[in-house]
Amino acid sequence: MPKRHSNPESKAANKALLRERELLHLAAIVESSDDAIIGKDLEGSITSWNKGAERLYGYTAAEVIGTPISILSPPERPDEVPLIMQKLRRGERVDHFQTERIAKDGRRFPISLTISPVYDGSGTIIGASTIARDISLQKAAEEAVRRSEKLAVTGRLAATIAHEINNPLEAVTNLIYLAAAELSPDSPARAYLEAADAELARVVEIARQTLGFHRDSAAPCVIVLSQLLEDVLMLYERKLHSRRIIVERRYDVPGEITGMPGEIRQVMANLISNAFDAMPGGGKLCLHVYPGRDGDRRRGVRVSIADEGTGIPGAVRARLFEPFFTTKQDVGTGLGLWIARGILQKHHGSIRVYSSIRPPRTGTVFSLFFPSAAADSRTTAA
Amino acid sequence: MFAVFSGVGFASRGESGKGMPFSGRPQDRTGAKITGQRVLVIDDESLVADTVADILNRHGYQAVAVYTGKEALEQARHACPDIVLCDVIMPEVSGVEAAIALHQLCPAARIILFSGQAGSAALLERARAQGHDFEMLAKPVHPRDLLHRLAPKQ
16 A cells, blocks of 8 residues: 555556556456346447357357447348447437347347447447347246146136036037927927937037046046047047048957046047047057056056057157157147156056157057056045 | 926827937826926026926926026925925025025935036035035936936836
8 A cells, every 4th residue: 555645646546546456347247247248339349248248159259359249130130230229329228128149150049138328438428238148048938837827728718618518508408309309200300309419419528528627526536448548539530530540449458447537538638639640641540458567567557559650750759758849830739748647647657659660660659557446555446 | 488498388299219319208197197206496597497397397297497596495495396406506595505405494305416517526525524415417418317317216
């Protein structure tokens, strides 16, 4: 520390020293920050580029200093940078602006930018400072929440529809019955009404299966898997015909297990529906219910659902049960198989996929295992 | 528009009963001797209550349709029904509450809860826990199945 601080010249020198230390300190903070901090001049040329920016974009400081900042922008948004510069020249800040940027390797990623004008000593704007943050994870999390909310809403919607639809279905069933009873047995109108009654019974069954699944009974009960598979197939009757899909059933045993019927039905419907989609030109769907053991030698029932589609390549197969993983463009949430696996686990069972993509024998088999009721001491039979 | 359906008897048409879906029991007066049981049908959806009552009347029951729990209790005070078919979800007096009140009023009555909601099983459990042995029928039920369910157990 200087000994003579009453001297105005040394006071000024001290001040300059402190100021320099302060600036070096600030510079060090910027340099070591995890966030990308980028400085640019009023023309939009990059003037500073910290380590965070190098990590985020892949360019070194030497590569980008002096180049226009627009090299980082996606080509289809040419106006973004000029608009931002306009705002900055007016002295306005840009706060948490979400957009996309392109890294050195061409990879595109979502980003959040906070851009502030930079002033010189006299208060003139000389450039701007950008703090950029990669928000890919945040975006993925938001998407996941949105999807699960969508599912929840769909579930609630299904509950509402199920409730609302049952009264009119009851009324119409009764009215058709009463109308037919008014007619003599050989009247043609009576035959029409009988046909209407049969179709309505189908509607009732579809509603029961598709809208009621989310409201399982509180306790597990006995399920006959072969019967459950038949129930699900009935839902797809028309589709089977139009898609020229032949169903081969091999019910070696009825397949009695204990569990939640709605959930098991959901799994089977999902797998059977996937099998259909795998065979757009038609083919054979094979359902096999047979006694078997799992890896731990527990006794139980095995169900296999096999299609003759093109098969699933190994890379896709490895990710099949991941949440949000889907190969279908618009249809589906990518959650079906993940949920199916969860349901099987809940029932102390398992689900596996086997597939062949090599002609002539291509296709996929989903193999499920359910421990039999006697072996499973955790649940109580109805 | 459906006033004609409310509880009035129909002229019999002598059905042949050849195994077609609508072949029921003979609809003449002998039907009344076979069953003749008094049924109280309670549903706030008047169309459902009326059509159920009509179907039952066609098959020899004496069914009356009411649309509220209050009306049901009034009817029961006049004469106890043999069977009560009661919708679970209703405004004001809920179906289960009405059923419990009816059970207390007419302990010999067979009470069946009629529900359009799959989640009603929980309600049934609670009523059972309170000592009320109610049955449950899920809407929509085909007339054929309803009649089968109501038929006296021999």
